[in-house]
Amino acid sequence: MQKFDRNEVLAAIAMMAFGGIWLYIGLDYAWGNAVRIGAGVFPVALSLILIALCVLLIAKARSARPLVFSLHVRSLVLILGGILLWALSVDVIGFLPATAVLLAMCGLADPASTWRSIIGMTVFLCAFGYLVFIEALNVPMAIIGG
Structure with missing residues (x-):
């Protein structure tokens, strides 16, 4: 049984x-x-x-193995802090700088990330976000500066 x-x-x-x-x-x-x-x-x-x-x-x-769960506090703080910081700063410093800070903080949440991968991800996703939200969807948001 x-x-x-x-x-x-x-x-x-x-x-x-x-x-x-x-x-x-x-x-x-x-x-x-x-x-x-x-x-x-x-x-x-x-x-x-x-x-x-x-x-x-x-x-x-029903399986015999217990599920191992671990909470990575550093990652949680960096990701949630990045989202909060983006929300508070996007109107002040603009879409691209706020997004770059958010993505850098999220990249630092993964200990295996390198600076090269974080910078590459940040540049690509900032450009992609600009094209989608500012250009294609016409979201009324300053690109740089408030």
Whole structure:
């Protein structure tokens, strides 16, 4: 007989029921079309993702190996700090400098990153963000300076 983590299975079943309730509620909302999606797509998609993750949790709980989880505080602080710093500084210093700082902080969150990869990623993603958000989508944001 195979051992399993009973608490984890019960928690997954409870979350699966929660996902099922939102799936049922989401099916009553309008779906829209491919060009303009309706309000029902988001809750249904999230509910299906939650249910799928719960199925994976139940399968994992039935395995003999425990899941090893570690929290990387440095990465968490750098990424969340970068996002917060971007949000606070984009109106003051502009899109490109704020994005460069964000991407550099996110690059530093991975200890395996090299300066060359961080700089390359920053240059490419700043250019890509400029083309998408400033040029293509016409987001009213200063490129450099507030």
